[in-house]
Amino acid sequence: MSKLIIGGREFNSRLFVGTGKFSSNDLMQQAILASESEMVTVAMKRVDMELPQDDDILRHVRKDSIQLLPNTSGVRDADEAILAAQLAREAFGTNFIKLEIHPDPKYLLPDPVETLKATEELAKMGFVVLPYIQADPVLCKRLEEAGAATVMPLGAPIGSNKGLCTRDLLEIIIEQSNVPVVVDAGIGAPSHAAEAMEMGADAVLVNTAIAVAGNPVEMAIAFKEAVIAGRRAFEAGLGAKTRHAIASSPLTSFLD
Amino acid sequence: MESIKVLLNRQEICVGGRATLRELLISQSIPTEGIAVAVNNRIIKKEDWAETFLANNDKITVVHAACGG
Numbered sequence: 001m002s003k004l005i006i007g008g009r010e011f012n013s014r015l016f017v018g019t020g021k022f023s024s025n026d027l028m029q030q031a032i033l034a035s036e037s038e039m040v041t042v043a044m045k046r047v048d049m050e051l052p053q054d055d056d057i058l059r060h061v062r063k064d065s066i067q068l069l070p071n072t073s074g075v076r077d078a079d080e081a082i083l084a085a086q087l088a089r090e091a092f093g094t095n096f097i098k099l100e101i102h103p104d105p106k107y108l109l110p111d112p113v114e115t116l117k118a119t120e121e122l123a124k125m126g127f128v129v130l131p132y133i134q135a136d137p138v139l140c141k142r143l144e145e146a147g148a149a150t151v152m153p154l155g156a157p158i159g160s161n162k163g164l165c166t167r168d169l170l171e172i173i174i175e176q177s178n179v180p181v182v183v184d185a186g187i188g189a190p191s192h193a194a195e196a197m198e199m200g201a202d203a204v205l206v207n208t209a210i211a212v213a214g215n216p217v218e219m220a221i222a223f224k225e226a227v228i229a230g231r232r233a234f235e236a237g238l239g240a241k242t243r244h245a246i247a248s249s250p251l252t253s254f255l256d
Numbered sequence: 257m258e259s260i261k262v263l264l265n266r267q268e269i270c271v272g273g274r275a276t277l278r279e280l281l282i283s284q285s286i287p288t289e290g291i292a293v294a295v296n297n298r299i300i301k302k303e304d305w306a307e308t309f310l311a312n313n314d315k316i317t318v319v320h321a322a323c324g325g
Contacts, residue, residue, distance in 0.1 A: 057322065087292040087294060091290055
């Protein structure tokens with residue numbers, strides 16, 4: 001299978017995973033290892049002044065093969081996102097940033113105007129910007145022109161597990177993109193991940209579906225296998241769909 | 257020595273008038289690894305903490321990693 005390259009770094013795995021919603025940090029660590037993911041998202045929060053020595057989650061995810069992908073969750077506009085990205089660079093020592101600006105807590109849909117503004121600025125500042133955005137093909141091209149390292153269109157709202165509700169638009173985005181397309185958000189089952197990969201997505205980002213599974217470690221493996229299968233199928237070249245049957249066995253009579 | 261008030265992660269703290277950012281972080285038992293600090297929304301790199309003198313009403317933000325997708 002071909003390798004994925006983002007920000008000059010080569011990735012053997014096309015499954016990106018998040019660290020949210022796991023019942024414990026140990027379980028999160030086991031699931032991430034089982035997923036064999038090499039891109040793992042982390043968020044930021046203010047240090048709790050009552051508990052400044054709180055468990056450091058980085059010790060559960062730091063590994064040479066893993067690229068940390070800090071996100072800007074919690075910001076409301078481009079200015080806050082730029083500050084958050086700089087904080088992330090300082091705290092985690094990486095230029096990679098998952099840019100997410102979603103001020104509305106009900107649907108957590110990304111603000112396209114602020115995301116484009118922040119992408120332009122952050123790319124100029126040397127960040128490897130992976131913006132989380134609506135599945136909007138025009139916006140994806142604008143982000144690419146602005147210097148985004150990838151585009152990360154959503155399949156469905158974050159944490160909804162609804163799958164690729166934006167399927168038709170994702171197909172257009174994949175067809176047009178000159179940067180890797182990472183389908184982010186809404187992927188609730190390995191079959192959804194496989195579908196995105198068969199379509200030609202370069203990677204998928206999965207968090208909730210693994211973290212809240214009955215057995216997150218087994219689910220991480222299931223996603224790993226689905227992503228590999230989907231990518232392999234895409235590279236192998238899927239057969240065309242037709243309206244009518246096309247026999248796969250000979251139809252010549254042989255019993256008369 | 258005259259003392260000043262600063263806001264550290266929204267909590268009001270009194271420090272000496274010549275206190276540095278580094279001294280503040282140590283006095284509050286904040287681990288110095290895996291964190292980032294901004295004073296009045298401007299990032300202060302770790303190597304500059306010891307030379308950054310605090311002023312009255314400075315707003316200091318200290319963040320670290322959290323779980324998230």
